[in-house]
Amino acid sequence: MLPTIAEAPPAVEVVGLSCGYGAEAILEDLHFAVRTGEIFFIIGASGCGKSTLMRSLIGLNPPLAGQLRFFGEVMSATASEAPRLAETNPCQRHHLGTSFGVLYQSSALWSSLTLRENVALPLREYGQLSPREIDEIATLKLTQVGLCGFEDYYPSEISGGMKKRAGLARALALDPPLVFLDEPSAGLDPISARKLDELMLQIRDLFGTTLVVISHELGSIFRVADRLILLDKAACGIIAEGAPRELARMSTDPRVREFLGHGTAHQ
Numbered sequence: 001m002l003p004t005i006a007e008a009p010p011a012v013e014v015v016g017l018s019c020g021y022g023a024e025a026i027l028e029d030l031h032f033a034v035r036t037g038e039i040f041f042i043i044g045a046s047g048c049g050k051s052t053l054m055r056s057l058i059g060l061n062p063p064l065a066g067q068l069r070f071f072g073e074v075m076s077a078t079a080s081e082a083p084r085l086a087e088t089n090p091c092q093r094h095h096l097g098t099s100f101g102v103l104y105q106s107s108a109l110w111s112s113l114t115l116r117e118n119v120a121l122p123l124r125e126y127g128q129l130s131p132r133e134i135d136e137i138a139t140l141k142l143t144q145v146g147l148c149g150f151e152d153y154y155p156s157e158i159s160g161g162m163k164k165r166a167g168l169a170r171a172l173a174l175d176p177p178l179v180f181l182d183e184p185s186a187g188l189d190p191i192s193a194r195k196l197d198e199l200m201l202q203i204r205d206l207f208g209t210t211l212v213v214i215s216h217e218l219g220s221i222f223r224v225a226d227r228l229i230l231l232d233k234a235a236c237g238i239i240a241e242g243a244p245r246e247l248a249r250m251s252t253d254p255r256v257r258e259f260l261g262h263g264t265a266h267q
């Protein structure tokens, strides 16, 4: 029998992680774990450090302290260890580059490339496939996100929601077991945001992909998140962790109630 989400080993383990800029910590001594196959949200008010944490999780900003493990494997290097990580051999670098995908807030598509060429980029970089195979996989990934027929369009020719979905197709190109999404519904109209929510659920249900999502969109949180952590600027860390509906119903912390309280409208 397949293990349930609660029994599966953690996809992400964050142990005593502090992150910030220079010597200044924005978030301190974070501890949390994301279960395999879970849709896990990192939420909080503007300026609480969501993007700062995301940058540390995906290796763009070395943590000031602590450890980060993906599927049991140590991924992080603190700022003082970072030069050593940069010297990792090509095989390890390849492994780091393929172990997770990222959908950036801006979608980060290359404007001079078609959608198919954008999705093909990671396949060229990390795969050992023929041009024809790359083409086929890029087409398949675009189909999976509902962009069949738009393969030869340029990013400037499609809507914001379609750009997000194309960015997601690229994040999924190498079939990573783990994908980070930074504010996926930011700037989208409600219908496009809902489509993206449905897509996240589909991807998890079809492929068992673990999704870590930065967001402060209450609708999305209550529709999609299995569990979440709520960050708080004054606390420099996590003030609540759990399933959104349970937190909204049970928490007595006024900060949690203020943030999630309105979410009861989505239940």
Ligand SMILES: Nc1ncnc2c1ncn2[C@@H]1O[C@H](COP(=O)(O)OP(=O)(O)OP(=O)(O)O)[C@@H](O)[C@H]1O
Residues within 6 Å of the ligand: 021, 026, 044, 045, 046, 047, 048, 049, 050, 051, 052, 053
């Ligand atoms: N490059 C940087 N250098 C120094 N401080 C920064 C930098 N980027 C962000 N900060 C500071 O870190 C804190 C957290 O910012 P961050 O962007 O991580 O918050 P956020 O929760 O993602 O906000 P938002 O929801 O508005 O995107 C803020 O006080 C911000 O001013």
